[in-house]
Amino acid sequence: MLIGGEPGAGKSAALQLIVAHAALSLDCRLILVDGKRVELGMWRDCAERFIGPSIDEAIDTFKWLQREIDDRTDWLLSVGKRKITPDLDFPTYVVIVDEIGYFSATVGTPAAQKEFNALNRDIVARGRAPGILPVEATQRPSADIVPTSMRDLFGYRWAFRCSTEASSDTILGHGWADRGYSATTIDPQARGVGWLRAEDGIPRRIKAAYLTDQEIIYLANYAAQLRGRRHLHALDGGEVA
Ligand SMILES: Nc1ncnc2c1ncn2[C@@H]1O[C@H](COP(=O)(O)OP(=O)(O)OP(=O)(O)O)[C@@H](O)[C@H]1O
Numbered sequence: 001m002l003i004g005g006e007p008g009a010g011k012s013a014a015l016q017l018i019v020a021h022a023a024l025s026l027d028c029r030l031i032l033v034d035g036k037r038v039e040l041g042m043w044r045d046c047a048e049r050f051i052g053p054s055i056d057e058a059i060d061t062f063k064w065l066q067r068e069i070d071d072r073t074d075w076l077l078s079v080g081k082r083k084i085t086p087d088l089d090f091p092t093y094v095v096i097v098d099e100i101g102y103f104s105a106t107v108g109t110p111a112a113q114k115e116f117n118a119l120n121r122d123i124v125a126r127g128r129a130p131g132i133l134p135v136e137a138t139q140r141p142s143a144d145i146v147p148t149s150m151r152d153l154f155g156y157r158w159a160f161r162c163s164t165e166a167s168s169d170t171i172l173g174h175g176w177a178d179r180g181y182s183a184t185t186i187d188p189q190a191r192g193v194g195w196l197r198a199e200d201g202i203p204r205r206i207k208a209a210y211l212t213d214q215e216i217i218y219l220a221n222y223a224a225q226l227r228g229r230r231h232l233h234a235l236d237g238g239e240v241a
């Protein structure tokens with residue numbers, strides 16, 4: 001999923017819902033990448049890896065994900081399957097990036113940014129079938145942060161309020177603003193309202209639910225507990241309750 005919109009539009013609040021769902025889904029592992037740290041930091045005990053502002057760590061983790069994609073793809077090929085399905089017992093990795101632009105165009109050397117972009121693009125392009133699912137947000141929906149060729153690889157796109165029709169189209173896809181689906185029409189006061197486009201469907205206007213800090217802490221503790229329990233049971237060889 002690709003999420004875009006102007007600062008304060010509601011992207012991080014929406015990401016919390018996706019993280020919460022993934023954290024409570026025990027067949028799913030979380031990789032959290034948040035340069036600001038405070039948005040996703042409360043979930044760090046549920047995550048396999050939590051990356052803060054270090055572009056080197058982000059690159060390292062993305063290389064590791066890339067190898068995971070290679071390994072899974074090799075395996076799929078060897079057994080004659082085309083994608084990971086729930087019965088195969090491979091965990092899904094959900095990779096959440098709050099603010100792609102932070103790593104792709106802000107911190108680090110130009111060479112490191114280039115490397116990050118290439119890895120990210122590869123994960124977005126190849127991750128889906130082997131069960132590596134990127135969910136990425138940006139407050140700068142422009143072609144330098146989200147190249148058109150990369151945007152079109154995301155199955156789901158969610159545009160919160162944007163200041164221009166071009167940036168709205170950068171998220172939803174070419175030509176949607178002209179057809180009446182523009183995130184510029186969202187009231188600036190209507191935080192959390194956006195156009196969500198699923199796969200090749202028509203965008204739908206929705207409002208995200210909002211989790212308070214207390215609710216996030218509660219859910220994150222609960223999910224971490226379930227995960228810890230799963231881990232202990234796995235060590236015992238027992239079943240998860
Ligand atoms: N679904 C929602 N319902 C109600 N209020 C919301 C919702 N989403 C966001 N808000 C309000 O808008 C504020 C900004 O939202 P959020 O931090 O998600 O924006 P953002 O798009 O991530 O901004 P930035 O680009 O600066 O990171 C929140 O602190 C909250 O007060």
Ligand SMILES: [Mg+2]
Pocket residue numbers: 011012013039098
């Ligand atoms: Mg944010």
